[in-house]
């Protein structure tokens with residue numbers, strides 16, 4: 001059997017092989033570069049689309065905020081014409097839950113609630129930088145009712161008061177916080193967000209979750225509106241009063257809400273209280289409000305944007321947004337996927353990060369943290 005002749009490689013065929021490999025390499029590099037460019041372009045397009053969607057949703061949020069301010073203005077006009085003075089209650093139109101408003105690709109939901117139905121932590125320190133006795137004793141009642149050590153009041157006062165002297169054995173000023181593993185200073189000024197409570201000595205997550213639904217922080221001292229007070233807060237303010245009794249008392253203001261605080265103070269359950277308690281109570285109550293919260297949600301193309309605004313209303317023609325906080329869409333979406341606990345946590349993180357912005361915004365606001373304890 002004849003064997004195949006062994007042809008030695010010539011110089012020319014070697015060169016052809018090298019040239020082929022070079023061409024293949026150039027093609028491969030060109031393909032990778034264009035693939036990379038395509039991926040980057042797609043990312044840029046999707047980023048731009050998501051920014052545009054976010055911006056569009058925010059515009060819907062702002063429209064809901066604007067509409068809510070118009071409703072509050074209308075309420076002020078109708079109060080002015082009522083003949084009984086300004087009254088704000090949950091029986092009024094502004095307090096009703098509106099049906100979701102359909103938009104292209106989703107819905108807008110919005111709700112107005114009265115911030116003066118909550119305990120304003122910035123009431124604790126008066127305009128002279130001193131603790132307000134009535135407010136401090138109210139907060140102590142609230143802590144007691146929630147099985148929270150009343151000594152926590154000292155650290156809360158120190159956090160807000162301008163000095164650096166601890167107000168008691170459970171107080172804490174900057175030197176206490178500066179000794180922590182991750183040190184920081186006491187604010188020594190009015191709070192910008194309820195979540196600041198988490199930074200205060202003695203506060204635990206369990207205590208914070210109990211207090212959060214009852215508390216607010218407003219840029220000036222405010223009274224509590226007896227028509228919109230949260231039943232849990234009223235029950236906590238008056239030792240021995242149950243939440244059910246508090247609900248009955250608030251409902252007794254129907255159909256228009258209490259028009260005067262006297263009408264509330266003469267309710268049998270209240271009139272029976274010791275005089276000292278009556279005095280303390282009547283000093284902090286009112287029947288109308290200047291601060292409202294607008295919570296709007298835009299649920300569009302599987303993205304949720306949440307905007308919370310605090311509106312100050314001085315009259316039908318003088319309404320101002322004094323705080324605005326947006327919960328980022330990706331946080332809301334992640335929250336929806338990971339459940340309620342994480343949703344609350346993510347929302348708090350967003351609140352914390354936004355409180356810095358809000359503080360900056362507030363610093364520019366001439367009316368902020370005057371800390372006076374008079375009704376605006």
Ligand SMILES: [Ca+2]
Nearest residue numbers: 075079087088
């Ligand atoms: Ca009203």
Ligand SMILES: [Ca+2]
Nearest residue numbers: 158161162163
């Ligand atoms: Ca202080």
